[in-house]
Structure formats: structure tokens, C-alpha cells
Amino acid sequence: MAAADFQTGVIPEGFAFDQDGNAIDLTKMVVVLPPPANSGLGWGSVWFSVGADFGDVRLRVATFVNGAWAIEFWDVPRVGNRVTKTLPTNVQKISVGRAKKTGTDLANNAPVSWLLEAALQ
Template sequence: MASFQLGDVPHGFAYNEDGNIIHYKHVILLATPTANESGTWGGEWLSFGSDWADARLRVAAHDGTSWVWVKHIDVVAANSRAVVQLPPGTQKVSIGREKKTAGDFVDNSPVGWLLEIK
């Protein structure tokens, strides 16, 4: 049976254009439900959508021991959802807005996330 969680990416830049942290108060951390369901789920997908303006996100996955990957995802308002499959064993996900350039100032456009577990 599929399971869903959804919410909004916080306003404010968490990372500069080089991927370095500006402030962690603009990061959201999701605990993923499959961590305790070994072998019974078919995968986890994280989707993002935006409106009014494009946004770049820095998304990182943690497997319980270390951060196993970091993606820089461009969420384009005119396109469909941006979708990534999380690595097996993901226990938590960190999501924050990242500046596209030093002059990027659009840090408050609506961006939503959807975590889908099958």
C-alpha cells in the first residue's frame, strides 16, 4: 500500500550559489518511514513543484550512518514535477533552497514537496 507525506519548502535561502550553508533555519528535515520497514516497501520518491518562479533546491539523503548523496534540483514553474528516487535505506532527507547565482533574490516563491512510498 502506498503512503504519502507532503508539505512546503521553507522560504529563505539555506545555501549560497556554491552549495555552502547560509543558515540551517531554512532547511527542512524529513524522517522517512521506510527505515523500520525493511523489505516490505518498493521504494521512495520525492517530488517537487513550484509556481510563480523557478527554484533550485539542495536535497541530501542520510542512510543512518552518513549522508549518502546530495542532489541540486532545479524546480521549474512551467514544467511538471521534479522527481528523484531516494537511495535504498534512506532514513532522513534534508531539503533547502539554494541560490542559482550570487544575484538570485527569489527565496520565497511557493515550492511544495511530496514524499511517496510504495
């Protein structure tokens, strides 16, 4: 089995984006800097995961790869496994913030954590 490294943190409370994806409060964002996946610099595959409890949470997850942002919305259930994505080669940064599912969404303070895992070559 290959060795691995990891880092974890929390997504700040409060909505960063409304239900249409428009910014509300960028101080509620976190930017995570992953190691260069499959780059020949000693790192293999890299994974980014999020998990929630006490409420289902929608996150806006953006990855910066090859000079452009790719934006996705992830629904993170309180009951269920964490949501995980294998990061592509050349990803430089990830930004994550809570997004409202609807205009009346109240899950702005349910605990949400992130996990970055990287295989060592």
C-alpha cells in the first residue's frame, strides 16, 4: 500500500452564495491548496472530500485547473457518506463555500468539514 498524507479543516458558518450561485459574503469561503496531483513531483492521486452533520448542506466547490475555474455544486447529506472527488492533474486551488439550496434554506450553521488526501509516489 502506498503512503499518503492528509489535511483537514472546516467550512465557515454562514452562506457565501445565494440559491442562484451569486456571491453573498466571500468571508464565508475557504481556499484549499492541494499538492500537484500525478505531477511527477512525488505526489500521486489527490482527493478532496466534504462531510456534514445536523443538516444537509449545499456547497459551491470551484477548482482552478489550467488557468480556468470549474464550478460545481455539491449536496452534502448529514446522513450518508462524505462526498469525494478525485482531483485532476494541474489543479492549483479549490474554493469552497456554503450555497443556499432555496431562498428559505436555513442550513447555514450545520457543521461541515473538508479533507484533502494525497498519495505519495
